[in-house]
Structures are given as structure tokens and as C-alpha cells.
Amino acid sequence: MKRGAAVATMVAATVAFTACSTTGSDDEASSSDGEMVTVTTNSGEVEVPKNPAKVVVLDNTSAETVKAFGVTPVAIPKQLFSSDQLTTWVDDDDVKDVGTHSEPKFDVIEDVEPTVIIGGYRFSKYDDDLKKIADASGGAFIDVAANDDSEGGRVAQMTRQTEALGKIFGKEDQADQIVAEFQAKLDAAKQAATGQTVFLANVSGGKIDNGAKRISPLTAPLNVKDVFAGDEGDIHQNSGLTPEAIAQANPEWVIVMDRDAAVATDGEQATPAKAVFDAQEAFANTTFKKENHTVYLDPQFYVREGIQGYGESYAQIAQAMGSGN
Template identity: 60%
Template sequence: MSRPTVRSITLPALLAALILVLTACSSSSGTGASGDTLTVQATNGQIQVPRNPTRVVLLDNTAAETVQAMGVTPVAVPKGLLAKSKFADWIDDPDIADVGSHNEPKMEVIEDADPDLIIAGYRFAKYTDDLTKITDQTGGATLDIAASDDAPGGRQEALLRQTTTLGEIFGKQQQAEQINATFTKQLDAAKAASHGQTVFLSIVSGGKIDNGAKRLGPFVAPLDLKDVFAGKAGDHHQNSGLTPEAIAQANPQWVIVMDRDAAVTSGGDRPTPAASVFAAQEAFAGTEFMRNDHVIYLDPEFYVREGIQSYGQSYQQIADALGDAA
């Protein structure tokens, strides 16, 4: 069979070919896509990310639920760090490799997964250089777009940007817009319901009630709530020495509780629910928050979920509680 000469190619065929070329060259978005890759401004620089990657290693908790919502199944995840109620399918799937935790990540497992994209950052941020070496070998990319408290605009704006970027990468722009719209509505509801109420930001860890402002302060920052301890808190991994009596003396109108015990306890151990820990405190008997049932217990897995869905649902929970008490 003879090959067609230049003269035998019709004008319509030439136009069709030209359109395909122009389409491929101009498939750009607000974040700078080009061809089969997308240029993303990330914490680790401007990264060329493949569009619609098929072998994704997902390390960042803050992105996990959004990636899942977009129908993406990763090839490797840190199974011990995922919320069991949300990711049971991933955790139980033998075809999804377990990379361990951020304390001892299994780099060989990540390398064997042959990733074309590693969604890194957050708890795994210190391993970015090591992960980049892996994707340099596979021809993929390591991307840190984790939502952080010190990002421009705070974690809230970072969550919105992260969702938009993931939508671009996986071709789910419309879904990303819907996720962001839902979150914005929930955050706005909490803003509208908060008007200067005093609050204690609490963490239950090791069966004890402590100051959780380090983790929850940025969470409530967009709201008009007054922290009775002015945001002062130590590392949530350590006991600050705050006593129930000191909390009772501060007598906040509201308490917002993050139950770290429920999120990190594994195996057969059953942590004492945060509500039971609060109910057992004799010092709280005469407080305004206990008398009025003004204790908001966040999702027990809030500590490990941490993404836009978790934040949005928690804002709605706060909006509903404050609204009902108005």
C-alpha cells in the first residue's frame, strides 16, 4: 500500500490535523497546563504534573477525601493514618500498598509502586526531596499542595486552592467547584452564627482534657469566637498541665472538643469517649457550658481527616449548635 503524498492530502484533512495540534498546545488552565502536563505552583516549587495520572501514591491526609471523591484509587497510601470510617475500602484492599507512617515511611514500597504522581506534604513534608528522587526515576512528579495553617489566606484558602488543583490534575474541575462551593457555604454559616461567644478549644489526649488551641486555633480563626485562654497552648503531643479547675474558672460559654484518642487508638483498645471524660469532671458541674450543654464534640476522626470535607462538616456542626442556642 502506497503512502499518500503531500498533494494527496485534502484541505479538510490538513485543517483537522491543525486543529488537533492547536488543541493539544492550548489545553491550558488557570494554573498553567501545557500538553499532557500541568504546571502547578506548590510548596516545593513549580512542578510539572502529568494530567490524569494512573499510579498515584497518596501521602497527604488533607487531600485524601477529595482524591477519593474524584474517583481516584491510589496505588499506595499510609493506611495507619487514614480515617477508618472513610477509607475502609483502601485499607482493606491488598492491591493498595501500605507505605507505613510518617515516622518510618517505607520508601522501597513507594518506589516499587512506580508512581507517576506522589501527593506529598503535611506529615510527610520532610521527605519531599527523597520522594522527588523516586519520581525523577519514574518520570513522574512529587507534589506538595497540602493545606497548612500558615499558607496565604490560612488553611481555609489553602483547602480551596488544593481542591481546585486536584480538579485540574484529574480532569474533575466541575466536581472541584462543587466541593469548594459546599465548603464555602458551610464556613459562611459558621461565621454568621458566631458573634463573640467565649470558647475553650479542647483536646482530649491520653484520657485527659487539655488546651487544643494549637490545632483548633487556626480552625476557628475565621469565626467570631473568643478563646478564653487567648490561643496559648503547648504541643498537643504533650500535657500542658491545664487543670479542670482552671477551665471551670475561665467558665467559657462554649467548648469545642477534638478527640485525639479516638482518632489515633488502634487495635482492640477502646478509648474513653471525650463526652465521658467531660462528664466525669466534678469541677465542670457549675460551668455555663455544662449547664447549657454547650460542648461541641467534633467528628472523632477529625484529627486524621483534616481535609476540606472534614473542615466544612465541622463548620456546619458549629453553625447548627450556635444557631440553635441563639
């Protein structure tokens, strides 16, 4: 989608930031006296206004943490932020809709004159464009999205991400608490995972397919063995994997991501992942079916993926594998 005509003018001359805002931290209506903090991002260290007044949140992996800090952004991608955890943002008419990562509305982002843009992850290909918009409004652009390629993998990066956001919003203690709660759930899952074989499943288009590309970062810290290791598939396309092939692999456990539920639009009724699995006659004699060893992740896992969603998933795995049911 083409950017608004205002970009050229804004990039050419920095617009002075105005502190007035109807959104922002619940306990701080505007940025704090020009105070800056330095945070580590995916592109190095960046100076960011502390307690920024106008925050645009594009990264879904950061969103729930920002919300937990009591911050209401001025703009978000509402279709992407469709999970139950972010309903109050989506339903708030004062929070502008920037479109999707496929067709972002740059003019909306420009118009709100952001103090901070939290980008990256699904919006990472627009990092340079978003940085220009932030610079033009006298603000800052950051990409603190957790990724699998950085040191320590997804888990370590989610911790770094949470701590960086806590520093920006003056919520360091709350960030530490979020990390501690997450770590406890991860530790419990690690204790329960003792080498079990698993199939990492994705239900998309009413079909069961290989979901390792999206789920393997979740299971990477755990002692489990993917029966289709080395083949991550493509969660957006049909790989041709059949129920018979899954049955032949005979995993002890299945961990399921319901992509259909996460991407269903208003008026669409997706068949629940459990119903799709229950309909498969090929699974009748598999270990996971006979032992009831299937973990269905939060239906919104596909669009959450932050430290909260991962923590809840580890708690599910710990409870299921720890009890054997």
C-alpha cells in the same frame, strides 16, 4: 527507617513509566496521552501528568478529595488513613501500605513506580526524598497541603489545594462543587459565631487539655474568643491544665477534638470525649455545662483535617451556635 536498596539505582537512571495499572481513576485506566498540567504547589509551579495512572497519596488532607474524584491510589499510609471515609482504600490489598510518617517505607513507594506522589503535611520532612523517587520513575512530586502560614490561611489554602487536585485529575467541576459546599458551611458558621468565648479542648490519654494548636486553624475565620488565647499547648504532651482552671476560665462554649478516638489502634478502646467531660465535677457550674454548649468534633477529625472534615465541623458549629443548643 532505611530506604530500600533500589533508591540508589533508581535515582541514578530514570525508569521509563509503564502505563499498566490495576488502580487509578475509575473512568480512566491510564494517564491521558502524555498530557501535562501545571499546578501551583507549596514549592511553586509544577508540571504534572494529567489523569496519572499510579498515584501515591501520603497527605491525609488531600486524601478525601482524591477519593471523591473516583481515584484509587497504588499506595497510602494505611495507619494514618484509618478514618471511616477511607476504609475502602485501607481494606484493598492492591493498595500498598507505605508505613507511617514516623517510619515511611520508601521501598514500597519505589516499587510501585509512581506517576504522581502527593506528599507534604505530615510527610513534609521527606519532600526531597520523595521528589527523587518521583523523578526516578519519570513521575512528579507535589505538595499541595493546606497550611496556616500561607496567604489566606488554612481556608484559602484548602480551596487552592482542591482546585489543584481537580486540575490534575480532570475534575475541575467537581472540585468547584466541593469548594462551594464547603464555603456554604463556613458562611453558616460565620453567621452563628458572634463573639462567643470558647475553650478549644483536646482529649488525649483520657485527660482534657488545650487543643488550640490543632483546632485554632478551624476557628480562625470565626468570630469567637479563645479563653486561653496565646497558649496553644502541645497536643502530644500533658500541659498540666486542670479541670479547675478550665472551670475558672468559664467559657461559653467548648469545641472538643477527641485525639484518643483517632489514634486508638485495633483492640484498644478509648473512653469517648463526652464521657471524659461528663465525669468532671469541676464543670458542674460552668456556663458551657449548664447550657449544654459543647461541640464534639468528628472523632476522626485529628486524622482527617481536609476540606471535607473542616466543612462538616463548620456545619456542626453553625447548627449548635445558631440554635443556642
